């Protein structure tokens with residue numbers, strides 16, 4: 001006899017309680033409350049094949065309420081994924097185990113995205129749903145026809161990014177996105193009444209979502225609500241009425257079950273209440289067998305899909321597209337053309353020029369901007385808008401939703417088959433930063449086109465002028481920050497970003513820059529992170545390191561120093577992370593390890609000097625801006641902050657005199 005849905009759900013409850021108890025850390029309440037809803041989803045609706053977590057046409061499942069990680073670990077184990085094993089679950093939250101505190105996409109296939117920072121799972125799911133519709137439009141129903149399911153808690157729906165995400169999903173009419181809301185009226189501090197009286201349902205309806213409700217503790221009722229949602233053309237929110245910690249007789253319904261082990265006595269009481277085996281980590285055979293069968297439910301559909309793929313004339317193209325490898329064959333001819341027509345250009349414009357070539361050569365790119373298309377130069381003429389009426393388009397008008405855009409791009413990148421890039425002003429990376437951090441942590445290939453990268457944006461003034469942004473972004477692991485100095489460097493940095501396994505930020509100017517790369521080498525010099533642009537003509541006394549718009553100032557200042565007999569190298573440093581990754585001898589060649597009294601190292605960047613001592617040494621000279629900017633035309637702002645060739649040259653010679661450097 002087939003075990004009841006409740007018994008299947010109770011296996012999730014048992015594993016969640018036991019794992020949290022063993023770790024003496026974790027969140028049993030959410031998995032226990034949503035166990036029945038998850039059972040309905042995984043045994044009846046979700047299209048997946050536990051034998052192949054990478055099946056491209058699987059439904060995507062996102063546990064936005066990442067603190068309830070034991071829910072997904074239990075589901076993956078029960079349905080028969082290779083990992084986590086029962087042993088992994090016994091080592092929940094322990095060093096070296098893939099059952100990390102919160103679900104990590106790089107630990108377990110089956111965990112599509114990293115969640116835990118509340119709100120972002122839902123926001124990433126919007127990007128997943130966009131990628132699905134886009135690839136469906138390109139490759140058709142035979143190859144791409146799946147859905148995105150999310151489990152979200154009260155916290156996911158309270159976070160501000162939720163507003164951005166549901167707005168995007170509503171406008172793009174992402175009907176294949178279904179969010180199951182764990183409506184348990186509890187958060188950490190206690191009842192949701194303490195902090196919320198908004199009408200969550202009305203808010204979703206206002207964003208053009210379909211909303212329905214169900215008894216989240218009744219798998220049949222959840223299933224009914226899912227069916228209703230599948231039939232509706234709008235994105236759906238299913239309000240699942242649940243009880244946090246359901247089954248723990250003395251603690252259920254209270255915040256006490258949210259984020260702590262239930263304790264031995266309460267676990268025993270729950271076992272009795274739920275009719276569980278008296279042993280830890282034990283799942284009755286009939287229950288495990290039923291779960292394993294659910295894990296194979298999709299095998300037939302998977303096999304049929306394989307057949308369709310075999311028969312498709314586009315098999316190789318489709319697989320290559322999903323594999324994500326791109327060719328940078330566009331770069332050489334493009335750079336040759338730049339060399340043939342050297343002229344001053346803003347790097348944001350240079351980026352657009354590169355993008356014309358990239359978007360023509362690489363169909364996987366999907367661009368966009370948070371309402372600054374004309375300023376970020378992100379829309380090329382050869383791509384159409386991606387809209388509810390035309391999912392085949394490749395340009396998204398994200399609206400003024402920087403965080404929502406960045407999170408959606410993470411979802412798109414992790415879905416696979418597309419390479420998202422999106423723009424805003426560099427200063428507003430602050431608005432997107434939590435998602436940029438998740439791009440980095442998840443190693444999602446997202447390319448951030450961040451223009452207006454310094455006081456060089458001029459008149460918009462201090463609110464819009466980034467100061468600390470470049471360095472603070474460079475401090476983030478697994479994120480490459482590029483600040484190219486001219487059109488050639490911009491194209492090279494684009495090529496690096498497109499083939500990177502990390503997310504990238506391109507910091508680009510509003511103002512025109514003259515070409516600084518005059519010599520054609522046939523090599524992508526930016527790949528080194530830093531390279532010598534100008535050799536000292538006199539005996540080398542100074543090395544100036546500069547990035548982006550300050551490279552031309554460095555070159556002109558160097559000329560003035562040379563005229564005084566002071567040999568000066570100029571090093572362009574478009575990407576410090578890449579330079580740091582170079583072998584010792586290359587770094588030594590560019591920045592010899594000698595004292596500043598022998599060769600003075602100077603950094604110039606129109607932003608904070610914080611951190612540049614990494615390269616100048618403590619006794620070097622750091623030229624930058626350690627305060628907020630000014631509202632003024634760009635040349636006046638540069639002059640005001642001493643960032644002109646004359647003023648830089650004088651600062652360097654004064655510094656040398658003061659320090660007795662000959």
Ligand SMILES: Cc1ncc(C[n+]2csc(CCOP(=O)(O)OP(=O)(O)O)c2C)c(N)n1
Nearest residue numbers: 030067116117118153154155186187188258
């Ligand atoms: C951005 C963010 N802020 C705070 C937290 C810490 N946190 C984890 S769970 C939680 C409460 C969430 O409440 P709810 O979504 O209702 O989950 P439940 O208690 O019902 O499981 C908080 C504040 C977090 N993970 N992410």
Ligand SMILES: [Mg+2]
Nearest residue numbers: 154184186187
């Ligand atoms: Mg809650």
